[in-house]
Structure formats: structure tokens, C-alpha cells
Amino acid sequence: MDxxxxxxxxxxSKAMYGPRRILVCGYTKxxxxxxxxxxxxxxxxxxxxxxSVDADGPKILKTILEEAETRGTEQSSLRRAVIxxxxxxxxxxxxxxxxxxxxxxxxxxxxxxxxxxxxxxxDLLEALVREAEMMKKRG
Numbered sequence: 001m002d003x004x005x006x007x008x009x010x011x012x013s014k015a016m017y018g019p020r021r022i023l024v025c026g027y028t029k030x031x032x033x034x035x036x037x038x039x040x041x042x043x044x045x046x047x048x049x050x051x052s053v054d055a056d057g058p059k060i061l062k063t064i065l066e067e068a069e070t071r072g073t074e075q076s077s078l079r080r081a082v083i084x085x086x087x088x089x090x091x092x093x094x095x096x097x098x099x100x101x102x103x104x105x106x107x108x109x110x111x112x113x114x115x116x117x118x119x120x121x122x123d124l125l126e127a128l129v130r131e132a133e134m135m136k137k138r139g
Contacts, residue, residue: 018065082110
């Protein structure tokens with residue numbers, strides 16, 4: 001997403017925008033462990049992961065991504081989503097593909113952009129829901 005529009009992500013070793021981190025929202029404690037297992041299987045366990053909590057909703061994405069990683073927290077009531085920052089385009093594709101093959105429920109996906117880093121997590125999640133609904137209507 002870039003200022004509310006989609007852009008196709010190619011497969012390359014080029015790092016995308018932002019610090020190398022993954023922000024995971026709305027996963028249960030068991031799903032958080034499974035997500036970590038998926039990262040380990042695809043040799044991406046070195047990437048810091050932050051499992052969001054409800055208090056993260058009004059925070060700015062850049063601030064959340066700068067905070068220390070957290071693992072094994074309780075599920076938040078935030079929408080289920082995975083927000084990637086600083087991953088290579090190939091890593092993004094590997095993570096999405098491996099996640100799809102796992103038993104994990106389908107999340108909303110996003111990558112951090114210069115525009116979205118200044119948004120609150122709640123605002124980004126709302127925008128992702130709207131975009132998912134628009135894509136569904138397109139067929």
C-alpha cells in the first residue's frame with residue numbers, strides 16, 4: 001500500500017522500506033507460537049517480531065516498530081494482520097506463501113511505507129479492511 005493504493009511487490013533481494021521488523025496483530029497465544037515456527041522453518045527467525053496488544057491501536061506505526069520485540073503475549077482484540085517492514089521482497093513472498101500453507105487463519109497483509117509509518121496502527125488496520133472489501137468486490 002502506498003498512499004492508499006496497491007503496488008505489486010516483485011521478487012528480489014531489495015529491502016523494502018523501514019526497520020527490519022514484523023508486527024503481528026490479533027493472533028492467539030498458540031497462533032503466535034505457530035507464526036514463530038513458520039519464521040523458523042523459512043529461516044527468518046532472526047527478524048524481530050512484535051505481537052501487538054490493544055494499547056498499540058492508537059500508537060503510530062513507526063513508534064511501535066521501534067519498540068522492543070515481544071513474544072508470547074496474550075491475544076489483542078485488534079484485527080488479525082501482519083505488517084512487514086524492511087524485509088526483502090523475496091522474504092515477503094516466502095513469508096506469505098509459508099503462512100498460507102500453515103494452519104494459521106488468513107490475516108490482512110501490509111508492508112510499511114513512508115506514508116503509512118506516520119499512521120496509527122488502528123488507522124492502518126481500518127484501511128486494510130476497506131481495501132480487502134474493495135478487492136473482494138472486484139472479484
